[in-house]
Amino acid sequence: MADKQLRGVAALQDPAVNKSTAFSPAEREAMGLRGLLPAAVSTQDLQVQRALENLRRKDTDIGRYVFLSSLSGRNERLFYRLVMDHLEEILPLIYTPTVGQACKEFAHIYRGARGFYVTPQDRGEMRHILDNWPHQDIRVVVVTDGERILGLGDLGANGMGIPVGKAALYTACGGIDPRHCLPVMFDTGTNNAELLDDPLYLGARHPRIRGDDYLALMDEFVDAVRDAWPAAIIQFEDFVTPNAYALLHRYQERVTCFNDDIQGTAATALAGILAASRIAELDLRELRVMFLGAGAAATGIADLMVNALVAAGVDSGTAHSHVWLVDRKGLVTANSPELAEYKKPFAHDHPPLDFLGAIREIRPNVLIGATGQPGTFNEEAVRLMASVNDRPIIFALSNPTSRSECTAEQAYQWTGGRAVFASGSPFAPVDYQGRILHPGQGNNAYVFPGIGLGALVSAASAIDQNMFLIAAQTLASQVSEAELEDGSAYPRIVRIRDVSAAIATRVAEYAYESGLAGNERPDDIEHAVRSSMYDPHY
Numbered sequence: 001m002a003d004k005q006l007r008g009v010a011a012l013q014d015p016a017v018n019k020s021t022a023f024s025p026a027e028r029e030a031m032g033l034r035g036l037l038p039a040a041v042s043t044q045d046l047q048v049q050r051a052l053e054n055l056r057r058k059d060t061d062i063g064r065y066v067f068l069s070s071l072s073g074r075n076e077r078l079f080y081r082l083v084m085d086h087l088e089e090i091l092p093l094i095y096t097p098t099v100g101q102a103c104k105e106f107a108h109i110y111r112g113a114r115g116f117y118v119t120p121q122d123r124g125e126m127r128h129i130l131d132n133w134p135h136q137d138i139r140v141v142v143v144t145d146g147e148r149i150l151g152l153g154d155l156g157a158n159g160m161g162i163p164v165g166k167a168a169l170y171t172a173c174g175g176i177d178p179r180h181c182l183p184v185m186f187d188t189g190t191n192n193a194e195l196l197d198d199p200l201y202l203g204a205r206h207p208r209i210r211g212d213d214y215l216a217l218m219d220e221f222v223d224a225v226r227d228a229w230p231a232a233i234i235q236f237e238d239f240v241t242p243n244a245y246a247l248l249h250r251y252q253e254r255v256t257c258f259n260d261d262i263q264g265t266a267a268t269a270l271a272g273i274l275a276a277s278r279i280a281e282l283d284l285r286e287l288r289v290m291f292l293g294a295g296a297a298a299t300g301i302a303d304l305m306v307n308a309l310v311a312a313g314v315d316s317g318t319a320h321s322h323v324w325l326v327d328r329k330g331l332v333t334a335n336s337p338e339l340a341e342y343k344k345p346f347a348h349d350h351p352p353l354d355f356l357g358a359i360r361e362i363r364p365n366v367l368i369g370a371t372g373q374p375g376t377f378n379e380e381a382v383r384l385m386a387s388v389n390d391r392p393i394i395f396a397l398s399n400p401t402s403r404s405e406c407t408a409e410q411a412y413q414w415t416g417g418r419a420v421f422a423s424g425s426p427f428a429p430v431d432y433q434g435r436i437l438h439p440g441q442g443n444n445a446y447v448f449p450g451i452g453l454g455a456l457v458s459a460a461s462a463i464d465q466n467m468f469l470i471a472a473q474t475l476a477s478q479v480s481e482a483e484l485e486d487g488s489a490y491p492r493i494v495r496i497r498d499v500s501a502a503i504a505t506r507v508a509e510y511a512y513e514s515g516l517a518g519n520e521r522p523d524d525i526e527h528a529v530r531s532s533m534y535d536p537h538y
Contacts, residue, residue, distance in 0.1 A: 008032040015076040016179060019538055022047060044081060044538055051082050055090075061098045066109050068094055072168070073112060076178055080536035083172045087493050091172075095165045095445065097400030097425040100150045106158035107200045114164050115183035117157070118221055119204050120213070126224040138229040139180035139456050142166045143221075144237045145188055147208065151372030151403035156190030157203025162238050166260070166448070174449020174500045175533025176456065182232075186221065188214055218247065226255050231459060231518075233452055235260055241296040245342055256455065258463045262300035264444040264451075265370075265397070267468040267475070269301040270308055272395060272442050273366055274476035275489040276420040280391035282365055285312050287322060290362060292355060292377070292405065293370035294327040297397065299342045301368060306345075307469050320345055324362055331358045359384045366393040369405030373398070377406035379414050386415040393489075397442055399424040408439035422489050440489040447471050450500035454507025457529050459518030466514070467507050474506045475499060497533070504529045 011017050011031050019027075021042040028034050042050075051071060058064045068090065072079040083090045092098060102109065116133055118126065146159025163183030170176045189208040195201045209217070225232055234257040236247055248259045258264070277284055289305055291298040302323045309319035325332040325346045331353040332343055339347055353361060359381060367385050369377055377396055385392035392415055396405035401423070408427035411419040417432040422440035430437045451471050455463055478491045478499045491499055505526045511517040512525070522528040 006031070009036065012036065015073055015079075018075045019044075019077070020047065020075055022538060044078065047075075047078050048082050048085060051078060052086065055082075061093060062101050062105060062109065064093045065098050065102045066111070069114070070111060073114070077536040077538055080172055080178070080534070083168070084497070084536065087172070087496060091169075091443075091445070091493060092426050094168055094172075096150065096443070097402070099161050099165045100152055100400035100402070103149050103155050103158045103161040104152065106155070106161055107195075107198065107202045110202060115160050115167075115185060117160075117185045117187055118217070119187045120189075120209055120217060121204075123217055123220065126220045127227055130224050130228045133182060135179040135182075136228075137180055138182045138225075138232050140167070140170055140176060140233050140235065140452055141182045141184055141225055141229075142170075142235045142237055143184040143186050145186040145208075145239055145243070146190065146203075147238070147243070148240045149238050150399040152400075154190055154192045154208075156192055156195050156201070157185055157187045158195065158201075159238060160185040166235065166237060169445045170449050170452060171534055173445045173496045174453045174504070175497060175535075176449065176453060177534045184221075186218065188217065214243075215250070222251055222255060231256075231456075233257065233455055233463065235448065235452070237261065239296075241342075242340070244296040252462070256460060256463055258448075258451070258468075259296070259300075260444055260448050262296045263304075263463075263465070263468045264448040265297045265442075266300040266304035267447045267451075267472040268442045268444050269368060269395060269397065270304050270469070270472035271446070271475035272422045272440055272489040273305070273393065274308070274472065275440075275479040275484065276366070276393045276422070278479075279420050279484050279487065279489065280365070280389070280393060282391075285309060285314050287366060288324070288362060288364045289322060289366040289368065290324045290326065290358065290364035291368045291370060292326050293368075293372070293398075294325040294332055294343055294346075295370060296342075298325060298368065298370040299346070301370070302346055304465070304468055304472065307465060308472070311469065321348065324348065324358065324364065326355050326358055330354050356381060356384060359388070363388040365389055366395070369396045369398055371398055371405060372403050374403050374405065377411075379410070382406060382411060382414040382419070386418060389418075391418055391420055393420045395422045395442060397422070397424040401425040401427070408437075411439075412437055420487060420489060426493075436486070438483070438486040438488040440487075441493065442490065443493070446475050446490065446496060446499055447503065450474075450503025451507055453500060453529060453532070454504035455511065457504060457525070457532055458508040458511035458516070460507075460511040460516045461518055462516055464514075464516070467510060470506050470510055471503045474503045478502060501526070501529050501533065 142163035149155040149159045167181035167183045171178045189206045236259040306319040411421040412432045422442045427439040512521040
């Protein structure tokens with residue numbers, strides 16, 4: 001029911017209240033809307049039909065992104081109804097791959113304020129300015145500093161498209177009310193000269209602040225969020241690897257937080273590995289996994305893979321020996337110079353090798369790309385994987401699609417249709433010699449909304465590593481036999497709200513069992529999860 005405190009044009013300008021032509025005659029009378037709308041009263045179904053027709057008239061994905069963004073700013077419930085009814089078509093438009101282009105063009109397609117901006121000029125005033133946000137029951141804060149947007153690098157304040165998109169996924173995929181989600185751009189400048197030279201750029205026009213000044217500003221922001229909204233989850237998103245790890249370690253004991261690039265990606269990838277191993281008929285405990293790329297995403301997956309092996313009965317030392325990293329210098333070994341701390345657990349005692357040599361000698365069952373560099377899984381590398389595996393598992397996870405290490409079609413062509421392939425952004429089904437193969441999409445949207453929902457339902461005081469392992473196992477269990485037969489290591493995206501509910505239920509159960517929950521355990525956790533999920537119908 002619409003908020004009766006808003007009347008006239010004010011009701012039509014509030015996206016959370018506005019129903020536009022769906023306001024009934026009684027509502028129009030009570031809310032002072034007579035004369036402000038056409039005579040016809042539409043159902044929401046008709047509004048969805050009209051919006052979909054208008055969306056499909058756009059001839060570019062960036063045009064579709066702008067249309068959807070504008071719709072969200074006018075009629076929030078219609079926007080989410082449209083997204084949820086047409087997930088396969090619209091999810092790639094509001095997030096990867098289109099969000100990458102939207103971030104690159106953010107200052108040029110800007111239509112109005114969405115999300116909250118923090119700059120160095122706000123030092124000392126952080127708690128005060130949080131009161132400017134119109135909704136004061138925030139449960140999820142998604143924050144980025146824009147320095148490592150997808151595989152596109154430093155996009156400065158243009159990176160606001162990422163937390164805006166992630167917040168939308170929390171609602172569309174996880175059922176968290178949009179008024180409870182806050183996207184934040186932590187704008188500490190940019191080192192992207194092209195942006196600084198662009199007269200339309202909207203961010204702070206100075207080089208990035210670093211070191212103690214950066215941490216002091218982030219400390220103040222985190223403390224302000226904790227004071228304003230003590231129950232809120234903070235999701236760190238698209239920080240460069242050293243900052244990603246530093247911030248996670250700095251705050252994970254102080255507030256309920258996680259890093260999606262490290263932990264969310266890890267759970268999504270591990271779920272795909274678990275499902276793919278069923279397709280390939282491989283024992284998880286025997287898998288050898290190799291990563292090309294050794295940043296936050298790769299090492300996060302590697303850490304969770306070790307946890308999964310240990311949970312399956314493998315001792316920690318042996319589990320680490322199953323996981324290998326290759327960075328731009330070649331195989332990461334104990335003798336590699338200047339090793340970052342997060343790489344050291346996977347720096348094995350082994351002679352140096354280049355990427356192809358590592359595949360030949362180590363013979364991995366699973367090859368995971370987290371490079372941000374397109375084409376790095378070239379024909380020779382993929383054919384090598386096929387030569388040492390009956391069903392090579394190849395995950396090209398870099399986003400957006402233009403940055404994928406190889407395409408689905410290449411993976412199938414170069415392996416004779418034997419690859420179990422997944423990517424970070426969606427690829428269309430591939431007709432390989434008359435057989436339709438369905439690439440999996442290792443989209444973090446399968447994981448973080450459900451984890452957030454489960455943590456909120458249980459009022460969890462922390463989001464620990466076990467929750468990501470539980471999420472991975474639950475996601476893998478949701479892949480049907482029919483989907484496995486089609487070669488997909490992930491469920492169809494249309495089932496994502498049910499997947500999120502299943503993950504949230506298991507995460508909440510774990511929170512209650514482990515003493516992390518801050519409220520009383522309900523008799524039926526699944527019912528509590530589903531009854532809390534946002535419904536955009538009116």
